[in-house]
Structure formats: structure tokens, C-alpha cells
Amino acid sequence: MSTLIGIRGEDDNSIDALYSPAKEKAANRGAYSSRSPLLLRRARQLLGEAKLKLFLCFFALCVLVFVTSRLSSFMGWNPHYPSSVSSPSRGGYTVLINTWKRNSLLKQSVAHYASCSGTEAIHVVWSESDPPSESLKAYLKKIVFYKSQTAQKPNFKFDINEEDNLNNRFKPIEDLKTDAIFSVDDDVIVPCPTLNFAFTVWQSAPFAMVGFVPRMHWLEKAKHGDTYYKYGGWWSVWWMGTYSMVLSKAAFFHRKYLDLYTHKMPSPIHDYVSRERNCEDIAMSLLVANATSAPPIWVKGKIYEIGSSGISSLKEHSEKRNKCLSDFATLYGTIPLLSTNVKAVDARQEWFW
Template sequence: MVFQDPIRRKKVRTYANLSIIFIGALLIATSKKYVTAKSSEVTHSSVERNTATGRYAYATLLCDDVMLPATRAWLQSLKMTNTSFPIVVLVLPQLSLEGREELEKLGSIVLDVTPLEYPFTLTKSRLRDNKPCRYSKLHLWNLLNYDKVVYMDSDMLVMQNIDNLFVEFDELSACADLYPDTFNSGIMVIQPNETTFRNMKAVYKNVSSYNVGDQGFLNWFFGNEWSQRKDRHIPLKYNVLLKYRDTIMWGHVKDDIKVLHFTGETKPWNFYYSGHKDWEKNSEMRSYYAWVRMERISKEILGKALSWEMSDRVKHLCEQEYERNLTPRFRIQNKFSVVISTYNRQKLLERLITHYSRCRKVHKIYVVWHSPNIEAPYDFRVGSVPVVFLSQKYDSLNNRFNPIPGLKTQSVLICDDDVYVEPDDIDFTFEVWKSHPNSLVGAFPRFHRRTTSNEWEYLVAEPMKKFRTFRRYSIMLTKFIFMKSDFLFWYSCILPERFHKYIDEHMNCEDIAMQMMITGMTRTPPLAVVGKAIPEDYGTDKSTGGISTKSGHKEARNKCLTYFISELFHGKDPLIYNSVIQTRFVKIPFAKRSWNEGSLWMNSSGSKNSLKTSVHPRALNNN
């Protein structure tokens, strides 16, 4: 350890605008040169032998219950790799007793530590990011019962055994950050030492930090030595950020990821309501589902797993999809797949399939067969468009959004078996969607509003206002919508199971849940399209027995909105109003007027207004 004078060690981020590509190339080159050869010499047996002479442990810091689910998943992922070493969780007083008991039941050692004072001004964003409590991470150097500690942020997920870090690296070792001459403190190999701990506590309040957090301070304290000692540079595969996908670094780490690090505002446990502008940079389906799996296993161990009649549906479906696809790739952009939901309406279905097969841009037709006890007509054929029946084991409305094996198009048209839209209008709606891929684009908009402080109402249309001559909408019914194929997996496998449970138990509101997820995730409102012909909805006929024709349907949807917003979105309404519709361009009408007539010359009473203005002499010469 090298103690450095604050005046000599200044961390000025003058490099922040350097090309990430250049940095990535430099980091990859150094990691290969100094680490790869050494890594290949270390075996599991050498790690096991070392346990006889060294006292090693993994550790993380947990400030409060907010990050408890993340910590449980991290802890479970580490245990699933069959690590040989204990796992320590440093906790602050804000963590509940129940949270402490859960961590102990999952096999960790829970150690209480005293919060270290945050040395900067508290702001709303810093409180949200838990920056004030992170300086308590310095207590790691006071874990004197251990010779070496691998610290990891709790928003990480361990994908492979990493016990070799204890043997291969000494203090302070860490992965390079995206900025030059800076390490990321998400994973570090440290060596607890009383003197080091005392020195850090003595100076941290008086040291500037480039990120007003612990990482800036740790770079000030250890950065010079770390940057000069390339043998202290842990390879990037031990700290993989999803934002690396946009750089050349991704190609070097994607096939051998040791640890995933969910940095940024968007994370697996909040993606559906975080609504951050960089959500696409910091999210990826397979990585997020890996986290969901660990969280589910930890809940099962704790006896907290959700249970309902169809609870196995999600797990079975998503595990199959996860194992089947390394990464879903929807390569076809200029065509779309049709996904028809049906329940024992074969004659109507045959006509509808024939209808969709006539659309020029249909790639394949999928039929979600919602009748578990009736065999699907697999021999059905029409024209040149392939038709695939998807039989379901469970009778769940959530099935309409199941991931589809073999799906190749970037867009899917989700539709009911009782809605008819003209082929030209279908193609036009698809073209509109291509310009708005993160929106639900369709023909049946709906509206919602708050009625009391904790209740919401579902309406077919917004009541007209005296001060406004137009209506708004906030929900697009999934009886006819285009959406991104990715959202099928997001909804089915990553969205919290509490949504699925509620929908299964109430047989309603899967469309509202999908709209809320997409808007909460992307901050894009739905978009309504008006075609040349009026869409025909046969589901409004009570003889069809559709869900929307039953008594109490509107009241049930009011309850859905209230439950989803209050309980699952923490009281924050994710839906966004839109007043825009898309229609085909024919012409834009306008009125030709002479210079002294028209609205410009009318006063509020409708009579012509005599404008008396003073004009600057120079203005007369301007054209």
C-alpha cells in the first residue's frame, strides 16, 4: 500500500472525451500482455492448496433494504459457482432485521459496520444513487480476520468460478474503467491492514473525488501504484459492463464473461419503471434473465417464491427459451410475423389466417392456441405463408406474449381472432411502427386517469374538456398492435412474476401490463394509426363470449390500474399521454388570403381589426 499526499495526487478528468474505442484497445492489449499467461498457470487445485495458508473471503456492502434483492442474487450467483471461501456482507444500521436474517440463511456472514460520514453536499441524485453510504466500503480494510478479500458491488452477478483471483492478484488489483488511468472499484482484490484503514479514514474527508464517491477517492489513494503495476490489472471479463457492447471490448469478453456488472440507472430489478434515456445501453435480455434466475432461486431457498396455480408456467417457458437461444436475433426487418390469440374459434380463425396470408409483408403466422384441452389443427395450411400453432399447457392470458421459438422478424403483429383490418392498413401500420419501434403502435387507443390519491380509472376515451378540442390516450389495446419482438421475452421472463400472478388470478389486464412495461422502460407513449378503412371488432358482440363483454369488465380494469401503479410501480404512474395519431398523407389544406383579410385581421369579436403600429424607418427597406 502506498499512502499519497493529497496535493501531489490530483485526479483531473481531462481525458473524459477520448475515444472509448482507443481506450478499449489499450485495455485489451494490456490485459492480454500482463495477465493471460499468468492466468493459464493457475488451477483449482492451486487455489485449494492456498486455503491452508491464507484466510480469504468475498465481501460486499449493503446500505439498506433497497438493494437487498440485488445482494441476494449476487450472493446466490457466487454460491452457485461452488466457491471455496466465505462470503461477508458489511451492513449498515438501516438494513432491517428481516434482511439480515435472509442474508444469513443464504449462507453469508453479516457484519455490522458504522457508517462513515459522506464528505460532499447531499443532493437528490446522490441520495438516490446511495453515494453517501458507499464510503463505508473503507471498512473492508478493517476485516483483519482475513489476509485477502475480493470485494464486489452487489449489483454484480457471478457467471463462473473466480476463486483464482485470490491467488493471482495482490492489493490493490482492479479492472480498468472506461477512462484512462482509472480503475473501476466494482471488483477489487484488497489486503486488510489496520494502518491502511487508519490512514484512509484520516484523509478521505479532505480529498476531492472525480465522481463525488468512493471510487474517486480509491483512485486517488491507490491509483498511482495501480496504473504503474500492470500485474494489478484484472482482465475485463471479471467486470463486464453491458455498455461494452457498443465498443470493441465486447468482442473480447462476450464469450468468456466471469462477472456481469449492472451499472447505470437501468437494472434487472427496476428496468420496467426506471425509464432512463440510456436504457438500451445498460440492458440486455439474456444477462437480465440470468439475474432473474438467481433471484428466483434465492427466494425459493428463503421460502418466499410466489406460488399460484400457473406459477410453473413462467419458469418452464423461460428456462426453455434461455437454454435454446444464446441471444435472440431477429434479423428480418422488412417483414413482420402475425401472432393470433384464439380460444376454440376454428371457423373464424381459418378466415382470419386466410386474410393475413394475403398481406404482402407477412413472414409467418403464429397461432397461440389457448385451449389446453383441445388439440390444435396442426395440418392447417393456406397459401405460401407458413402457419405455426403454439399449443399451451396453461390457460393464461399471458400466453399471448410468450417468446416464440424460431421467430425471425424484428416486429410482431399481436392480434385477437375477432378483429379485422384491411391489408393496406395493416401494411401502413407496420411502416409507422418502423419509425417508432419502442412504441406500441395500433388501432385501438384507450385512456386512463387518476380519480383519487390512490385510485385510477380506465376509460374507452378521454372526456372532452371545455378548454381543449382534442382527446388524449395512454394505452393501446393489444387486440391489434405492432411491437418489437424483444418485448415478448422482456414481458414473459424478466418482468416481475407478480404481474403474471395478478393477471392469471383475475383473467384480465395483460394488455395494460404490457403497455406499462414498455412505457415505463422506454418512456415512449403508444401511437394510434388511422387507416383508410374502419377496423372491425367482432369481440364487442356479447354472443362471442369475449372477456370485454362480461359485466364488471371496466371495474376490473380500474382495479388493475390501481394495483399495478400502487403496488408494482411504487405509486408512480408509468403511462404517458399522447394526442397524436398517424394517418396517410393526401394533402394539407390551406386557405389563400389577400393581404388585408383573414384571421390575422380579426379581433376577438370576429370583426376586422385595425392594426395601428409604428414601424421603424429602416424596416421599410427590408424585404
């Protein structure tokens, strides 16, 4: 039989208040059991707060890295990275601007390219019936002098042609001092750092066409079973992830192709370009591909088109380009274009590469 020991509490007036070790043990166990959920909830709360703080710190760090890396762009300043463009042993490039009755755009274009550190000369292909005015010549020479940031100012010259012909843009240039030609339309602006990067890409493959406007081609089967060539614009390149041309509206190529285009390319192609007033850029792409048996190189970079009109904006432009490819295939006897999915990217400007 168990023995109960009765002890009167000091502050307890009840005679029947009894002390029991079993009751004390049970009471203590109940206290601990009721305290455990509270401790568990508190631990979970602290863990959740720690995760939130860690996430906020990581987010703040990402924002800081992004802001500091893009601060120069926000302030309108472009860093000048060291490159072989400034190396006198390798030379710079000649900017060859094709223009047609858009003097305001021509002024903007000449002023911009004169400010690029790699520009050694600027030639304007002029094919209008009237020669450029003396005031226009004087203005452009003056703007080249003031916009250039190099001690040796770029040479500036109009290449005046007697007739309006798209083949004029690829005529050989006398007294040319650079191997590199940057062919560009008067309404296309390529930022100087991007242009200089493309020049370094061209230096690594000087006989390829290196440009910013990729296009593609493919064989299409007609309903009656015949095949014909299709010309694909930017959205086709984006969708398929491949290209076979870079357009001469913004592209580097070697000076020797000016001579080959004018003197070695089949004359029926010259006649075709003159008659159709189109596709001289496709003809140049065919010429380079035929000479190199290699695809062109697309350089990823932002370019800006400051004009709003041109033959490429016309509704029937795509149909004409399709016809050009098929007709050139007949005149050439083949289509030497090669497709590729390689593009050159400046890793200094990319987050992921």
C-alpha cells in the first residue's frame, strides 16, 4: 500500500492540501509539453525571417550589380575599351556611305562616323543627277574635322557618279588606304563601340562579310512541283535561328571585293541590278560566298535606322527579293550562299554568354 505524506503549505490554509511526488511529476510533464509547440513555432518563425532576410540581401546585391554595370549607359557614356582598332600597325576602316537625296540624314551619318576612333576615311557614294553643292561639301568637311576625336583627321571625299545606278556603291575607290570597308546606308547609325567591335571581328576573318543585318534563303516547292528560292527577312532569321547573308547596308568587307564586283562579276548581274533597281546587296553576298566558300558573320549589336523610307519599305519588296535569288541562281549557275547559326557577341556587354 502506498503511503501519502501530507505537508501543510506555508501559504496554504487548507488542511487537506497534500503534496504528492507523482502529481508534481505529472504537472512538470504537462508544463514541458505545453511549452514545446511554442518553441517549435518560434523556431519556425525565426527560420522564416532568416530566409526572407537572405532573399532581400540577394535581391539588393543583384540590383546593385545591375545598376553599377549599367550606370555608364544610364549617364549616356560609353566606355572605350582597348582594342586593336587604335593600333596603327593594323589600320582602321573606310566608311562608305550610300546616299540618295537625303542630305539631312547624310549630315547626321557623316557627323556620327567621323566621331568613331577607327574611322580613317569617309567616302560618300553620290549618284544624283546634280553634283553636291559647295555648301554641302564645305559643311561636311567642317563637321568631319570637328567631330573627329583623333589627331589624324579622317579623309573625306564624294565619289561622284554620272548615272543613277545601284552598282555605283561597289565601285573601286582610288587611293584607298585601308583594307577594311564599312558599307552603310545614309540612314543607318551604328554606335562607335559596336562598330569598333565588329571591326575586330572582321580582322579575325578579313575575307568574310561581317555585318549587323542578317538574312536567309531557302528552297521552296511550288504547287506544281517546281522549286524556287525564298528570301527571309529578320523574322525568318529569328524564327529559324540561321542566316546565310549579311546585308551591305551595314557590313564590313575587304576592299578587293569592290574590284571583283565591278570587273569580275558576270555582267548580266550588273544589268539585272541596274534594270530592277534592287538586290545589289544580294549580288555582293553571292560574290563573297563564291570567293570564300564560307558563310558571313553576324555581329550582335544595336543599330538605329533614322530614316523612314526606302525601297525595302515597299510592299512588293519581299517578292522582288525572292525573284532576285531565283534569277541570280540562273545567271550564276548556282547559289553559293552557306547557312550558319554563329553570331559574334561582345561578352563585355552581356550578362550571360
